[in-house]
Amino acid sequence: MMERIIFHVDVNNAFLSWSAIEMLKAGSKVDIRNIPAVVGGDESKRRGIVVAKSMPAKKAGIKTGEPLYMARRKVDNLFVVQTNKESYVKYSKAFYNILCKYSPVVERYSIDECFLDMTGMEMLHGNMLELAYKIKDEIKNTLGFTVNVGIGNCKLCAKMASDFEKPDKVHTLFKNEVKEKMWPLNVDDLFMVGKSSSAKLHEMGINTIEDLAKADVNVLITRFKSMGMMMHNYANGIDDSLVEKPVPKNQGIGHSTTLPNDVDNLSDLRKVLYKLASMVGMRLRNEGKYATVVSVQLKNNVFFSYQHQKTLINPISSNEDIYDVACELLKVMWKKDPIRLVGLRVSDFTDKTYEQISLFEDFNKKEKRDKIQKALDEINKKYGNDTIKSASLYEKKEN
Ligand SMILES: [Mg+2]
Incomplete structure (x- = not known):
């Protein structure tokens, strides 16, 4: 069987980037990506938490999810911009439309993430790594924000790969790279391993993805039911789910x-x-x-x-x-x-x-x-x- 080629394209810091671009378009002199800035919910409606933060804000110790008043204490003159759902939807659509030029099978996974099935596309597009760079740069040059592209033989691996070093990067995690690139990671970094599973795994002495991959699957199933099987498969880079175009x-x-x-x-x-x-x-x-x-x-x-x-x-x-x-x-x-x-x-x-x-x-x-x-x-x-x-x-x- 032919190995599949899947891309996962993930917008870097989507809400903050999209707000930055919207402001620049409206004539703003500052790019909030370069100053301590956060996107926050509406404080008057008691949704005043940090939804997204710029790199300088992150360096100042501001965390996603913390109340705005606490974030303000960490930086003088913190720039706070309100979420702008309309513009996010607009940029998400533009992002999706560019991806649709490269594959007939694009799955919108979330507002700022898509999977592309690129299997068998070498004839059309040539080298897949070069194509990933091309797509990444096209988005940056035409829409003004950066993305990470992860390439793998399944959705799980593509998604894990796009999460490696950010921003504005292309990474591969092919089948034969799973041991070298994914196994050393903390088990918490594995897709679908949430806080409660991760605590239980560490308790069981399973700390890295390699530990999980080598763990006895029956023990995992006893402890986590069907999730145990899924986690074990994921740790071994196995995921046969398809990239699916949603029905409008x-x-x-x-x-x-x-x-x-x-x-x-x-x-x-x-x-x-x-x-x-x-x-x-x-x-x-x-x-x-x-x-x-x-x-x-x-x-x-x-x-x-x-x-x-x-x-x-x-x-x-x-x-x-x-x-x-x-x-x-x-x-x-x-x-x-x-x-x-x-x-x-x-x-x-x-x-x-x-x-x-x-x-x-x-x-x-x-x-x-x-x-x-x-x-x-x-x-x-x-x-x-x-x-x-x-x-x-x-x-x-x-x-
Ligand atoms: Mg993202």
Whole structure:
């Protein structure tokens, strides 16, 4: 199998940089990146904390998250600028648009971070390291702020790499570099290792990423459940999640639900999907549409969110068809981690189902399902939702 090439592009000190640029554009004579300055929440609304800080402010000992009044004590004439969400969204979009020129698969991971799948792009773009420098410089020259680019064979490694020395740098963390570049780091630096996990790991004598990579995975699973497996994989540079282009929100019908308790078994997750499929399906049919893309989103107990989607040959609209595809996606994507939120979305609509003969789908079966669904909808409309459900949904074997 071809090794994947993933870029993770991360804006350096995004909010402070973006505020600086906005001020310069408005005619400011100072660049707040070069003086002791912070971006802070609104003090009048009691959100007066440091959201971001310049390098000189950092050198003065100012910390992100501390109250502004404390930060002011550390520096005379500290320059405080309010967060400006509108301009942040504008720069985030401009940043994303530049990245989209270089890969068809760009995932917006957060307001100032994107993943790019660059696998197989050497033919088009040439040397990947040179390309990373080109992208980094293009952003700096056209938008005025710096980024770090991390390159790896998976998302985890790319993300870890972009976090090495900052700012305005390109780093690689390829498979064969994991031992040399990542293992010496403190286990706290590993993506997804939060404060509570890190305390427990140190207690167990696991201090570096190398310790974690070499730890007995069964011990980790006993202590951390599914997170233990994930951490062990990450420490070994293993992460097979895909860079995924998100479905634009306004282009689909979707529902998501936050679960009252974390769910970590397949049959309960399927039940949630069934509910969501009924809600989504009903709205879809009310609009007289058929969908050709189904996507499922999962968010786990540490708020790590991932999604998977499938494009169909034949458009669908019945609950059962939507549910089937959703279950297929679930099976492929679910990492056995405790799930807190499940989302289901259908998109890429057509008005009619194609009369297309597919070797892989039984069209007659589908047509029959659509007819049954229509009858069910009519009964439910007349007598109230959920009067009749398609029994087979509950009897589906877990294969
Ligand atoms: Mg950043």
